[in-house]
Amino acid sequence: MNMTTIKMNTVQIEQLKNFYQDYLKPTCPPYSLFSAVKDGTTITAYESGKVLFQGSNAQAEAQQWGTFDTNEKKQDNNLPPNFQTWSVIGSDETGTGSYFGSIVVCATYVKKEQLASLKQLGVQDSKNLSDSRIAILATQLKEIVPYSLLVVEPPKYNDIQPTMSQGKMKAILHNYALGKLLKKISPEYPDGLLIDQFELPQTYFSHIKDEPVQIKKDVYFATKGESHHLAVACASIIARYEFIENLKKLSKQAGINLPSGAGHSVDVVASQLLKKDKNALSYYAKLHFANTEKAKKLK
Ligand code: MN
Numbered sequence: 625m626n627m628t629t630i631k632m633n634t635v636q637i638e639q640l641k642n643f644y645q646d647y648l649k650p651t652c653p654p655y656s657l658f659s660a661v662k663d664g665t666t667i668t669a670y671e672s673g674k675v676l677f678q679g680s681n682a683q684a685e686a687q688q689w690g691t692f693d694t695n696e697k698k699q700d701n702n703l704p705p706n707f708q709t710w711s712v713i714g715s716d717e718t719g720t721g722s723y724f725g726s727i728v729v730c731a732t733y734v735k736k737e738q739l740a741s742l743k744q745l746g747v748q749d750s751k752n753l754s755d756s757r758i759a760i761l762a763t764q765l766k767e768i769v770p771y772s773l774l775v776v777e778p779p780k781y782n783d784i785q786p787t788m789s790q791g792k793m794k795a796i797l798h799n800y801a802l803g804k805l806l807k808k809i810s811p812e813y814p815d816g817l818l819i820d821q822f823e824l825p826q827t828y829f830s831h832i833k834d835e836p837v838q839i840k841k842d843v844y845f846a847t848k849g850e851s852h853h854l855a856v857a858c859a860s861i862i863a864r865y866e867f868i869e870n871l872k873k874l875s876k877q878a879g880i881n882l883p884s885g886a887g888h889s890v891d892v893v894a895s896q897l898l899k900k901d902k903n904a905l906s907y908y909a910k911l912h913f914a915n916t917e918k919a920k921k922l923k
Contacts, residue, residue, distance in 0.1 A: 625852040628677045628686040637669045640689065642743065688749060689851060703818075703844055703852055710815035713805055714855025715798050717822070718750070718863045720790060723890045723915040724882040724908050725871040727781060727793070730863035731801040732771040733809050734855035742769075747857050749850040750864040762865030765858050772804035773866060778874075782911045791823050795831035802839040816842045820849030820856050874908050882908055886915055894919030903910060 632640065637657060641648075644660035644667055652659035652668065659668040665679035677686040715731035734742065747765070750758055765771075774797050776784075784793060796821055806813070817839065819828070825845045832838050849856035850869060867884075875882045883889050894915055897904040905911060905919070 625678060625751060626680060626682040628682045630675050630677075630686055630689060631673050631676050631916065632669070632689070633673060635708075636689075636707060637673070637675065640667070640669060640675065642740075644889060647727055648679040677905045681736040681845045683901050684752075688752060688848075689831045699774075701871050703846055704718070704816075706805055707816065707818075707844070709736055709739065710853070712853045713802060713809075713814045713817045714820070714849060714853050714857070714860040715801055716820040716849065716856050716863055717794055717797065718860065719867045719884075720794065721749045722867075722871075722914045723886045723894070723910055724778075725867060725874060726778065728867045728870070729794070729797040729801045730771060730859040730860065730866070730903045731798075731805045732765070732769045732855050733805055733814060733914055734858055736815075738768065742854050742858065747854050747861065749848075749857055750860040751863075753861070755860045758861055758865050758868070762862045763796065765862055769855075769858055770797045770805060770809050770857070772808065775800050775866060775870060776874070777870070778908055779906060782906050783839055785869060785910070785912055791827065792831040794822055796835060798828075798886045799832045799835055799837075799839055802843075803837045806839065814842070816844055818844050818846060818853050818856055821845040822858070838839070878908050886913060891918040891922055892917050895922035 640879045641658050644662060647660040647662040649659045649661060655671050657669045657671060659666065662685070663681055665681045665685045666676055667675065667677055667685065669675045675689070677683075711734065714732055715729065717727060717729040719725050745761065745764060747761065753761065774795070776797070779888045790877060802817055828845070829840070846852045850860055871882055871884060880893060880896060883893060894905060894909060897908065898919055909915070
């Protein structure tokens with residue numbers, strides 16, 4: 625039997641219980657606060673703060689809540705207590721690790737009054753959702769949460785990338801997306817802004833130091849941002865949806881199905897494109913990836 629234990633504080637356990645509210649068992653073991661069964665995994669939270677995940681999906685189920693204990697987590701981010709209950713702009717990006725396709729950055733604004741209904745809708749990290757579920761959720765979310773969306777297609781990416789690291793590009797895009805959304809919801813201002821952390825905050829701020837508008841006020845960073853506020857989860861869903869749709873569009877143009885990721889199947893498709901047109905990759909792929917050289921060798 626697979627077993628994983630994580631440690632949580634009372635606020636986190638309350639959040640956990642809300643998350644699993646549809647799966648709660650009518651009774652629970654001694655000294656426990658609740659017990660739930662979801663997809664064959666049993667989740668039991670104890671008064672000690674220990675949360676036990678048991679079953680075939682135990683690891684994956686636990687992972688979305690972080691594998692750090694509570695103390696480590698506090699050092700990991702500097703989020704104020706109850707941050708997950710605030711009205712927050714969250715931002716996330718996708719496509720950065722995929723050879724084919726664009727980089728997409730999305731920021732969404734989730735008001736505290738919307739948190740319960742979004743949870744009910746099934747909003748969570750896009751990594752745990754199927755493409756078809758992402759499509760349904762993204763379409764719904766776009767109707768109910770204000771958002772801003774940036775898509776950098778491969779030609780533009782390849783133009784910029786030789787003189788700018790991907791990290792700097794991401795930072796500039798996040799900053800721009802946040803600024804755009806703040807303008808959209810103005811004069812309202814969120815309680816906080818949460819960026820799904822991809823580099824140290826000081827690096828992030830040095831990357832955006834020459835930008836005409838720099839969003840710094842109330843900006844927070846956290847890894848696994850989607851577990852700290854649903855706004856980041858919403859952003860990850862919309863961003864992923866746009867990435868997939870954009871990849872479909874590029875596939876149509878290329879006349880071949882462009883896979884996401886950077887594995888061997890990607891090299892094979894890249895070499896097929898090269899055979900048709902030696903400049904094709906610059907329209908569909910991030911040229912600086914090692915896949916470019918691998919594809920050339922497959923010729
Ligand atoms: Mn992210």
